[in-house]
Amino acid sequence: MDNRNNKDEQPINKSEVTGMRPGSEIAKAEKPKQTETRIVKVLSEEEHEKALINRPKPKDVTPLAAAKLTPKDIPVFEDTPDRREKLELRKKRHFKRKLRDWGIFTGYLTPSFVGVLVFFFLPLILLLKTSFQKSPTNSDFVGFRNYERVLTNEAFISASKNTLTFALISVPLAVILALLIALLLNSGLPGKSLFRSFLLNPMMVPVASVVLIWQVFFSYNGVINGITAQLFEGAQKIDWLKSQYAQVVIMLLFLWKNLGYNMVLFLAALNSIPHEILESAEMDGAGPLKRFFAIKLHYLSPTIFFVGIMSLINSFKIFREVYLLTGDYPFDNLYMLQHFMNNSFTHLDYSKLSAGAIVMCIVMIIIVGGLFFAESKFDSDVEE
DSSP states (O other), X not given: OOHHHHHHHSOOOHHHHHTOOTTOHHHHHTSOOOOOOOOOOOOOHHHHHHHHHTSOOOOOSOGGGSSOOOXXXXXXXXXXXXXXXXXXXXXXHHHHHHHHHHXXXXXXXXXXXXXXXXXXXXXXXXXXXXXXXXXXXXXXXXXXXXXXXXXXXXXXXXXXXXHHHHHHHHHHHHHHHHHHHHHHHXXXXXXXXXXXHXXXXXXXXXXXXXXXXXXXXXXXXXXXXXXXXXXXTTOXXXXXXXXXXXXXXXXXXXXXXXXXXXXXXXXXXXXXXXXXXXXXXXXXXOOHHHHIIIIIHHHHHHHHHHHHHHHHHHHHTTHHHHHXXXXXXXXXXXXXXXXXXXXXXXXXXXXXXXXXXXXHHHHHHHHHHHHHHHHHHHHHHHHO
């Protein structure tokens, strides 16, 4: 029997003739559309509120979450020897891990701790003990007699006044001038790299070289006196380091040596200020002074306090330069607390030296603590 005849007798699909794919949009369009009728019921306000109140509550996705646990729900593990062995092994591993972490922590911390203990705390305790003794060789307890000797000593009072005066003038100048220079360099000043290098050079110069330069400039036959003699006829020579201007000369030395370091810190702080805030303030019409006091000063406050503390510490270490310039007994307004300590040491008066060192340490702790307290209060006000 021929299959071709059967194929010819099969009904022909219209989509095959026209080339349409069954189920296509055109094929669907030829089907008669069935219209659906929907009945919408209009509810009154009372019926609507009643339907909202009586609507079915949503089912909990996890019904066990709200269920209360019973002792039967808690799994109980059998106390078998294998389980006990696993628990003991886990405890040993945890203890070994803790011991290893503690050993690493202690190994890194021990050298620093031993160094601070041996070179700071033990000498401080011995110094405190010596300040209450008659002398290092005589351990008789004398109470606060050594502190009374120090506080009534004219040399100590003069040294304290000179050191305090020097710190009160030179430290604010070091902070303000360094901040002004940093703002100037941050504003796009031409040749700022050369100016920055000039200010950073004193950091690389040894103290002995700095003292030699200052002696060349400010000695009796130095450069300053030579320039004044040429500019002003009949001008008398001044021995700057043995006159009333001696402390001004040392302040210039202090500023010249510390401005570069402070300037670098302020430049780093200025570069960390978000530029978007400054640009938005400028677009709102804020001037340079308004942007500085309203935005920049708040971001610079931690750096200002840090630079102030470091400058204060450096002002107490100016003894090296003064000692190399003037010796053990300088002019009256250059006699610092370090001179008093050094002279007490050379005279072997260790009890007075110890009492003076303790007094100086207490004063430094009070000053630095006050600065940190002021910083914390200022930061809290800024955050609010």
